[in-house]
Amino acid sequence: MLKTKSSKCIFIMLYFFLLLFISTVSLKFGIENYSLKNIYLTLVNKNLEDQSFFILHDIRMPRIIIGAFCGMLFAVSGSILQSVFHNPMAAPDILGINSASSFFILLYTFYFSKFFELPTIYFSIFGAMLGFFLAIFFTIEKRQISQFRLIIVGIACGVLFKALCQFLIMQSDAKLSSILKFITGTLYHSTWKIIEQIFLPGCFFLLLAFLFLKKLDLLLLKDPDSKNLGFSPLPWKFIYILVALGLSATAVSGCGSLGFIGLISPNISKLFFGSQHKFNLIGSAFIGANITILSDFFGRIIFPPYEIPVGLITIILGVPYFLYLLKKTSKYKE
DSSP states (O other), X not given: OOOSXXXXXXXXXXXXXXXXXXXXHHHHOSSSOOOHHHHHHHHTTOOOOHHHHIIIIIIIHHHXXXXXXXXXXXXXXXXXXXXXXXXXXXXXXXXXXXXXXXXXXXXXXXXXXXXXXXXXXXXXXXXXXXXXXXXXXXXXXTTEEOHHHHHHHHHHHHHHHHHHHHHHHHHOOSOHHHHXXXXXXOSTTOOHHHHHHHHHHHHHHHHHHHHTHHHHHHTTSOHHHHHHTTXXXXXXXXXXXXXXHHHHHHHHHXXXXXXXXXXXXXXXXXXXXXXXXXXXXXXXXXXXXXXXXXXXXXXXXXXXXXXXXXXXXXXXXXXXXXXXXXXXXXXXXX
């Protein structure tokens, strides 16, 4: 772990420049490769050939922006949940939050969108809240939350809502390619319109996450210790859980359910920055953005012209780490 404040700031800057580098590489390479000059002309909205401008401006740029932004949202959400529950395996996808959000987005899309039109983020947030509190309901015993049972119940809820998503898709006549992203997670259908829909809500929840960092640090203490300091943890746990649900729900409405970003990123960040959230949250956000964009880039170039959804790449990366954490934290089992 980095010890000094200056070394932590340097690493934050390194993650930021790494994000810029990966974004540039992702813009440059693909089925069609483009020069840095073309990328620059696209960024400043200078005239290019119609096809080049369309690919760079309307296809690659939105998926990079959405990938980075949603990766940040998932990562910060996971970091908050891990702090609130004192559990390194707590993450929005592990607890079934992402799958529940996906289900209610699909439910609205298939059955209610014909009657009224609302942003899908509302249904995503409702699904996230329902899925989470369903997992908590079946986890609490004698007014205590079993950490190990929380993970097991969360996984079960996630499987349930994924099955319901698949059922809705089987009953629908809609094009599968445009809706499967809510199960696997993909950036293939990224557009500037989606960015407009998720940007302000995402920034709002990120602002709330960073607004009371000292309170979030106090949540790392055991409840008796925090109460001895005159701090009441229960209201702040509830507030930060709602913030975490809002972050993950916003990300799901943008790119679908990306697995393990919220699990891997906070744990990597803790290795460098420790548990103090002043640096840990920022580190988690940049790590989540880098992993998401890099996974999407590899998914595009491995088997061209076919694409591997970014959600499958993150699952391949995340499953071994999840099994490692499951073994390491078996002490939670009662």
